[in-house]
Amino acid sequence: MLANTISGRRWRKQLLTLVATALILIYILAPICWAIVSSFQKESALEDRPPHFFPTAEIFTLSHYKFIFTGQIDKEATTMIQAQYTMSGTYILPGIVNSIVIALAVTAINLLFGLPAGHAFARYQFWGSSQVFMGFLVTRLLPAISIVIPMYILLQQFDLLDTKRALVGIYSAITLPFTIWILKAYFQNIPVEYEEAARMDGCGYLRTMWRVVIPLARPGIIAAAIFAFMAAYDEFVFATVLTSSLNSKTQTVIIAGLAQGLSASRGLIAAAAVVCFLPPVLLAILFRKQVVQGLTTRFA
Amino acid sequence: MTLTFEQRHHRNTTAFAYRILLPSLAFVLIFIGYPLVYSIWISFQDFKYGVPTGNVIWFRNFLDILTSSTVAPQFYNSLLVTLKFTVVAVAAVVIISLGIALIINERFRGNDLLKLALLLPYAIPGPVNAVMWNWIYDPTFGVLNGLLYQVGFIKEYFTITGNPDLALWGIAFAYIWKFVPYSTFLFVAGLSTIPQSVYEAAQMDCAGTWRIFRKVTLPLLMPVLQMVLVIQTIFALLMHFGLVFVLTRGGPGNATSTLAWLIYNESFTFTQFGRGAAMAIMLSLIMIVFIYLYLVVLNPEKRSARTQGA
Amino acid sequence: MGFLKLEKITKRFSGSLAVDHLDLEVEEGEFLVLLGPSGCGKTTTLRMIAGLEVQTEGKITLEGKDISDSPPERRDMAMVFQNLALYPHMTVFDNIAFYLQNIRTPKETIEQKVRQAARQVGIEEFLTRYPNQLSGGQRQRVALARALVRCPKVFLLDEPLSSLDAKLRAGMRSELKLLHRNLSQSKERKGTFIYVTHDQVEALTLGTRVAVMNKGNIVQLSTPRDLYNKPRNLFASTFVGSPSMNLIEGSLERENGSAAFIFQGNRIALGEIGVAALKRANRAQMPAILGVRPESVKIASPGMTGALAAQVVTVEPLGQNNLINLQVGDRMLIALVSPDLAIHEGENVNVCFQPQATHLFDPQTEENLLG
């Protein structure tokens, strides 16, 4: 009797969990799936009521992607859509390239400078250490909007508006505090004796870093690099204010602008969304362990 | 006798540490510190057509924002909109992510898939997210309308972003979707530090599921919960900007004109940089309260040490 | 002149004093043990010698050269850490070879030296493994090999055996001793060891000299034999020896040409020792603490002159010996006696000590009255 109720309760609980999981999965995945499904549909199909939830053979097309990557327009596309395509569609790929170039530069700067800085905070006791560290944390949380105005004016004075250099500098400044923070946390969990052993084994500072510290902290470093990359790739406030041409416009600005244009092709926007979110999404999935661990090392 | 680099380092860690910190400090001081100070100077100035008139008007901009008949109503409206948005977004993010975290904590086979799926909204860039929801909400061909119509929930297609009563909640829904994963991961991490034996003990005491949650899980999760509340508030005050920019541009009317949007609009549409900077400073002051709560009162440094030790 | 010399070394950690004006000279080829209770500054002293910690004050010289300003990588010392600190991302071979690689030794020389060091500690077959694929004892040997391969000027070891179980520890102890003997007889560079422990058995068996530390300073530096037989002060006398020395407070008095120790109406004749102590202090009568090791407490036949009446409280058989708790007046004494001796709990016995097995301390200064 008792066994019956217990197993009954367990069974009910499992069923509940299963249903809840399914609902959550739908909640999370449905918006993404809809973007993906739309991106493979012909423009005319997207203007059907009710919408097509699956791209069947008649409405399936790769033309949006083809256009993004090659700039070629399918013959089947109507002239009106052709016009919509050519207006804004060709900017997507350059925008993504800009974003990736900027994000890679920011990541490199973060590793080059943030890694030793995080290490210094974790390992050295020095005058002002906790105050400076707190200063870094505060800047990480300050609103971007409060410096975008002076930044715009300053860059104007130095003739640096619409350059990738300016964005790289700003994004590095924004991301460095977080990099320093999580790397400090990571280093603090590694016993200091490995480094001391290396010093005893004749390594100077640089060699200790290269041969011992970096190999041992690799998961934390990967996480920090991904966060820096994603933050730079995602940034919108500065990018929208400080860029004006394909010289430096990032994918966030391009895609936001694309959606503003009333005339832009819906399928193209969906395809652009998919192409734009692929790099960070793939990174996050590929390094999911390090990302989740990094997110939760410190509660921020 | 001149000392080698290593010898100096050996004696004086402070000098060495600052040498290492120098590039990072330089980046932060040049690109954040200096503009921050400069923004105060800007806020004291009068601008016309995007250029300073040369008049230093000191606190006039601040006064205008708080009292003038033209700007003040907009500002107070934005405060209210921001408040509504923040309260709803934070509450929803916390409740939903806590629920998902509790389910993941059940440790069944599907939860790896759940965790993987959660990474997607987290990784999708804000503006891309905005574009996705813009298409979902589309008043003429959007899938949301399509679905609701199909199931007979609505008789006619309707607009969300064009309706002053709905627009803010449309933005909030998209925002919540993207920000739930992050706090879910924090809650999962927090829950994993609660030992299984505590639950078993509670079960022995014949506590029901709800009672266990109220009396055991929630108190033990309190530190993480406080942390999530504050950090989500800091996020919500600002991170909605891309959504407003793409979905409504502050409209209709100024139904979705949050502080962040107002500052942007004032500065870069109306080129009133002085006033924009003054508003930005006021927003920063509001945020400082939460940053203080977060960094000093809750202090993640100490807390994480405690949970890691446990 | 000492090989390694610490002069007035002081280390302050944000207010707290870890090492206080410590002087120490170490000769080449010796095995010096730093022994002391937890927190007395042993590790700090060792780390200052290594250069991992910079002294707040004082000077360290090695072979006559001031090395106070040299970073650890320039001191040519090897260290075995308490948690071993084997590089987890390197194979055993690379762990041992790391130093040689760092100073750019030719490949063939590295290969040959690593094999030799590995052979010395018997881990040749594990060279391709990673540290986490080894047992505790094997890891210990790798750590030793990592130090051995370098022929450093000084070997520094911080409680290297503390992570091993009792049996393994005893085995490694004898191996270390053998290793040091071989190295100290080598022609080119004699192995000089500084070894930190709080285990007195390790200290007494391994050390050629033992420095007993307390509260950031050395209270006695002598050979193990002297440390045991001639403790210079109360701290050294009680810290070394297990069970620890019995201490009785009383007074030392001259009585017609001889001297005796008086406590609670009991009288223990001390003969020449007592006289010497009084003469040294230049007094006829003085308060004193009498110390006697448990194995020197003898159970006497009843009625013997100079014996103390005692009651047996408990008898604890330890195998080799019986440990006996005795009550003399209101004082407890511990005696170690042969198990052959039939003694029962509650029994009344007489105890006596040989005068030459007793130690006398000044209750104020806690120094040995005989120096």
Ligand SMILES: Nc1ncnc2c1ncn2[C@@H]1O[C@H](COP(=O)(O)OP(=O)(O)OP(=O)(O)O)[C@@H](O)[C@H]1O
């Ligand atoms: N990095 C440090 N910061 C502050 N105080 C320290 C530090 N290292 C050691 N101390 C203090 O200095 C004193 C001596 O420490 P040390 O580690 O040298 O002791 P020890 O003799 O090695 O003890 P144990 O046998 O427990 O290892 C202790 O009181 C300790 O708390």
Ligand SMILES: [Mg+2]
């Ligand atoms: Mg120690």
